Amino acid sequence: MPPRTKRSREDVRHTTLHGHDVAYRQAGSGPVVVLVHGITSSSATWKRVMPDLADRFTVIAPDLAGHGESAKPRGDYSLGAHASSLRDLLLALGHEQATFVGHSLGGGIARGHSTLSDGAARAAFVHTLRSVVEPGGQRVDASNRLYLAEHLPFLLIWGERDSIIPVSHGHATHERMANSRLEVFPRSGHFPQLDEPERFLDVLVEFIDSTEPAAHERTV
Numbered sequence: 588m589p590p591r592t593k594r595s596r597e598d599v600r601h602t603t604l605h606g607h608d609v610a611y612r613q614a615g616s617g618p619v620v621v622l623v624h625g626i627t628s629s630s631a632t633w634k635r636v637m638p639d640l641a642d643r644f645t646v647i648a649p650d651l652a653g654h655g656e657s658a659k660p661r662g663d664y665s666l667g668a669h670a671s672s673l674r675d676l677l678l679a680l681g682h683e684q685a686t687f688v689g690h691s692l693g694g695g696i697a698r699g700h701s702t703l704s705d706g707a708a709r710a711a712f713v714h715t716l717r718s719v720v721e722p723g724g725q726r727v728d729a730s731n732r733l734y735l736a737e738h739l740p741f742l743l744i745w746g747e748r749d750s751i752i753p754v755s756h757g758h759a760t761h762e763r764m765a766n767s768r769l770e771v772f773p774r775s776g777h778f779p780q781l782d783e784p785e786r787f788l789d790v791l792v793e794f795i796d797s798t799e800p801a802a803h804e805r806t807v
Contacts, residue, residue, distance in 0.1 A: 615641025
């Protein structure tokens with residue numbers, strides 16, 4: 588049976604996956620672009636760029652589990668679980684290929700802390716944070732696995748004024764990924780899509796237009 592889909596507001600849709608409510612925004616038509624927000628944030632973080640992207644693309648911006656209007660159950664809030672949920676949402680909506688645009692999962696703390704007044708959201712935040720951070724610092728470091736994505740076209744957008752994840756991390760990542768492109772926004776902090784939305788759109792669309800999608804063999 589296909590997932591139940593309904594509309595709660597004009598710009599937010601809901602569906603049920605694996606017994607839990609998933610909220611997402613969707614607009615436009617054409618090739619699929621998925622916008623993934625950071626921790627304690629929601630799909631609303633993309634509202635400044637989503638309308639323009641929707642002129643050319645089918646834009647899907649989900650609320651990750653434990654965030655926004657999506658369900659906040661007790662359970663797995665690891666990065667892998669979030670990735671699997673995104674995959675399942677896209678398949679449920681009938682899409683098998685997309686361009687993914689992700690904002691740092693840990694960075695939303697700076698502007699999204701007000702959402703933690705809700706107990707369930709606060710618990711989900713703690714579970715997610717524990718999956719990537721420990722008392723001594725960052726728990727997850729995938730830098731030694733960057734070579735696994737060397738066949739993918741990769742665009743890195745970094746704010747030069749980012750005080751949460753310094754731009755030096757962007758340069759280091761770029762050096763390790765031969766197929767990557769780094770764009771540093773001099774007037775942006777941790778949220779380039781909010782600080783410099785026009786340039787963000789120009790760079791992103793140009794990148795999509797100038798790169799070929801990577802081939803992917805789906806495994807059972």
